Structure formats: structure tokens, C-alpha cells
Amino acid sequence: MIIQQRRRKFLKQSAGLSAAAAAGTFGFQGIAGAQAAPIKVGVLHPVTGFVAYSGQLCRFGAQLAIDEINAAGGIKSMGGAKLEAVLGDAQSKPEVGVSEVEKMNEAGVSAIVGSYASAICLATTQAAAKYDIPHLVDVGVADQIVERGLKNTFRFGPGYKVITEAAINDLHIMNTLARKPAKTVMVIHEESLFGTGTANLLASQLPGMGYQVLEVVKHANPTRDFSNIVLRMKALNPDIVIPANYYNEYVLLVRTMKQQNVRPMAIYSVLGGAASSFKFVKELPDVANGVIDCNHWYDPKDKRAIALRRKVEKINQFFTYEVYLNYQSVYLLADAIERAGSAKREAIIDALASSSWNKHFMPYGPTRFVNGQNQGAQPLVLQVLKGDIRVVLPNSYAESEPVFPWKA
């Protein structure tokens, strides 16, 4: 500590001494980078296995933020200390995630950002709690993650209860605006924690809003044939189809519906739907057109988001929620370290718990954590319109009016 304080003093003085502003800043960074010990940050994602595609985007987003923070002079309260990523691969399996946390603890990380899928996050947050490592949950929407009283666990984004409630409210608003043409709903969900939990919430809450749930269909991961489910859909003829599944199954389901000529008033997905995926919109524009998704999304009016989107697209990557939720989580962590002025785990946990960070571009407002959950976190409703993804609800963030009912 004494050394650090001395160094800070020295740096202040030397900064004051440097005459030319631009040249001085560069010189200053060079010295500081060489002297301040780097702060190790665990970047843990499933970059191989079942959800590898998403996991790689997550890692990309986190690294983007780390590079930016370092290029801008690192953590200033610690003499410009750089963030050093300690990469981990959870291989899409919770138990591998746990062993990666063990390795990261050995490596002496100050905090961990990750680990995308709900089931993996459940395991890694618990493992990190054992060593008091602060763990920022980047995506993991299952609410159990923040309901176990773990002091080290913080989630910047919303959980699936909040998302599903928002989805139902916004669906109702949309339907009411169109003079309530939709009365019946069919839910199709994947078999794991995320899909089943979401489907249960939907099935219990939709009837109260005046919608008849015709059927709730569960499918396995992976499913390679949706013919039967779509044929059944044809027979039931629901006004709205709500899928809650992962990318591959969602795409196959929507394609099969198109092939079988099943056209409900809306395909309205809750999380994981492809209306929030630029990849889907780019690769299958005619299938994607009109689909709606309630999902993580950035504030479309925030200039920082638009600038980052350009930057990401320039290096031929898709600007997905995996990318920017991780990008923002790293910045949130950097803010906490900056305020803590220390790489100590307990100090960072305290700083995160009292965080009121607002320099992000998500529609959340300043962060406020209660039991590790950011209270302002909320999803937005998106629709694919004319080959682009537009925010259609809630009104305060909307870029376009929702097109409902959809006439293909």
C-alpha cells in the first residue's frame, strides 16, 4: 500500500510536470503500465460445446472492454493498473465451469465475469463464493442464481421472471392497441431450466390477462424435426405462438412453420428468439421478417451503443446481447475496482454492492443491487422489420410501431 501511495504521488507529480498534453499522456501511460501490477480478471465462458457460439461472442465482448479500459489508461485509482484477462472455457458444462473457477482462484483473480448459461452460472457463482471471488453474471437469466444469498454474486441484466412479466405486459399492450384480435396462445419451449421455467410463468399468468393457452409443448435439445409440433399447431390454430428455446431450435421451428404455411398473428418469443439475432436476420431474412422477441437489448437512442455497434460490425462480428452484456459487465467491474482502489476481493464486493453506475447504454438506469440483482434491469421488445431489428416496446425506447397482427 505504501509503495502504491508513493507511486501515486510520484505519478501525480510527473503528470503535472509533463508539458505537452498528448505526448505527456502517452508517456505517462507507458510508465504506469510498466509499474502498476496488473489486476487479474477471470473471463469464463462456454467457448466450446453446445452453446459455444454464444460463449465465443461473450468472450469477445469482455475482451473488447478490457482492451478499451487498458488503452484508456487502466484503473486510475491504482496508478493506471491494467486489467489482465484470465480466460476460462466452461465447455458448456457446469462441472467444467466449477473446475475453471478453481484454476482462476489459483491464478489469483480479483473477480470473474461469466458464464452465460443459467446452469453454468448457478455452479460457477457457488464455486466462486467459496473463495469470496466477486462474480459478475453476464447473462444467466434463471432467478435462482441471485436467490441463494451469495454475497459475491451480482447480475447486471434482468432475470427471467422480470423478462416474462414484461413480455406478457407488452404483449397485452400490443394486442390492446390493435383492438384485441388475439385470444389464444400456444407455448413451445425447450426442456431445460430456462425454457420450462419461462413456460410455467407464461401458462400461469396469461389466462389472468384474458388469453387462452391452447397448449404448452415441450421439446428436447436438440430437436431435428418440428413437423409434428407444427402440424399440431396447424390443428389448434393459435393466434399467437410463443417459443422459449435456443437459437437452433427456434430457427428450425420458424422455418418449419413457414414451410407448412402456418401463419399466426405473431411469433412472439421470450428470450433466445432470433428476433434479437442479427445472424438470423442476415441469413434468413424472409423467415425472420415480422418475428417479435422480448429480450436483452441496448437503449437504441444511446450514442455510445451505436458507436460500439459500428465498431463491432467493422470487425465482422454481430452486435448481440452476449457481446454487450459482457462488455458492460466488465465496465461495471472496472468502475467498482476504480472506486475500491484495490484489487482485493472483499473491497470489490463492497464496491459492487454499493454501486450506482450509470455510464452504460442499457435501458436500466443507474445500477442498484439488492441481493446481487440490479433492480433497474429490464428487457425490450424487438421486431424484425424490413430486414432490421427495431425496438417496438415499451414506448419510451421504441424506434418503430409494432406491426401486429402480422400479415405475411
Add this chain to the structure above:
Amino acid sequence: MLELSILFPSILNGLTTGAVYALIALGLTLIYGVLHIINFAHGAVLMIALYGVFFLNAKLGLDPYAALPVMVPGMFALGYALQRFVIGRASHGKDENILLATLGLTLVLENFALYAWRSDTRTIETPYTFSTVDVAGAMISTPKVVAFFGALAATAILLAFIARSDLGRAIRAVARERQGAKLVGIDVEHVFAMSFGIGLACLGAAACFLLPAYYVNPQVGNGFVLIAFTIVVLGGMGSFAGALLGGFIIGVVESVGGLWLGESLGQIGIFVIFIAILLFRPQGIFGART
């Protein structure tokens, strides 16, 4: 619910799936008919074949249908060697031993796959994976249509081979009367191994037809082996025509059952049939009373 526009595509879907089931069951029924053993390893070997097709595609970029000339002889050789050097040796002339040997083989193969390739579920992408064919107004996925005709062709070739060729005659002779066949100079051990090889070659073909519209993981065989046993029992143990008809029946029951009862409960129909056959016609549709 009884709309024809929905029932008809569902039945077509069932028939296409049923054709592949039939091909898998044919291998099983051939092995049973000749060797009088129940090959519990059938599902595990199918899994190995699916991995074969997968890796040929992933590593060499070989189209799954183009993999047929590799997979069919490859699986035949594997089957021949397995019977000649593993299962046949372990049997010591007793059928119960073979049962255990094939069961053991299943465990070895599944755990080998788990060790070597992990439990990940893998799929392949081909240009035609998601395309469909319009069959009288019903949209059926292209790989399923190919699988249907492919499985029918493979079955026809197999039946012609068994009926016409010398080896086919030898196989039938051994199936009927092992001692008699030996007396007239048939190399019974060779015929056993050939039958086992042909049985597994059916799986090699089935794997090529399956994978474009399916997936592979170390446990994938389990689902198929149950269905294949049901088909063999339904059609009559050792009966080729029975396996073919049984395959179609089971495929359609599964598909239409899935339509009515949902994906998870759809298979109930298969097992209801299984129990009913065991109760009322244990020899199967084409089976003779013994």
C-alpha cells in the same frame, strides 16, 4: 383433429421414419434369424456408425450420402471381425453367453464414445438439411424422403441377395438347420460372421440416411434399439417382410401418436403395441408358431 390435411403429412412423416427403423430392424432380425442371438449391441454399433458418418463429414467434408460406399463395407468388416474374433469366441457354443457378450460390447462401445468424443450432441449441416419436398400438398423434409427411398432400396437389395446368391442360400440353410448345413459342407463359422457383418452393414447404411436430419451422441443408440426390438417382435423374429411392415407400422404409430399426445407421450403407442403383440400374437405378424 381428424383433419386430413394434418393426418396425411403426419402419416407420410411416419412412413419415412419407419423406413429407416425397418432398415435397422432388418439387421437385427437377420442376426437373430441366423445366429439365434439377440444382439443387444445393435444400438451401440449404430451409434458408432453415426459417429463414422459425422467425422467423415466434419473432417473430410464428405457428404453423408457419399459416405455410403465407405460406411457400408466398413461396418460389414467391423461386424465380420466382431463375430469372428469377439462374440463367437466368447460364446463357447452357448447362446446365453452371447447375450452377455453383446451386452458387454454395448457398455464398452458407449463408454469408449463417451471417453473419446464426450457426451456432446453433434449435428451436421448440409445444404439440404432444411429443405422440403412437396408430396401431394404435404411438406416432407428432403433427408427423410431420401432416407425413405434409400432404406427401401437397401432392403430390396438385401432381400434379393438372401433369395438369390449362394451366400444367401447358405445363410438360409444355417438359419433353418445348423447341423444339416454343416453336413453339406457349409462353413458355419464363416456364415455366422457374414450374417453379423451384413447386419451391421445395414446399420452403416441407416446411419448415412439418418444423420442429415438427426444427431449423434454416445447414448443415441438406446432409443433405436428399443424400437428395433419392438419391430422385430411385431413382425416376427427372423422375418424380413415382418421387419419392413413392422417398421412402417411403428413409424406411423409414433408420428400420429406424437401428433395426438405430444412429443414426449407419442411413443406410448409403440409400447402398447409391443405388449399387445406379446399377449395375443407372440410369434408376430409373419412369425410361424414353433
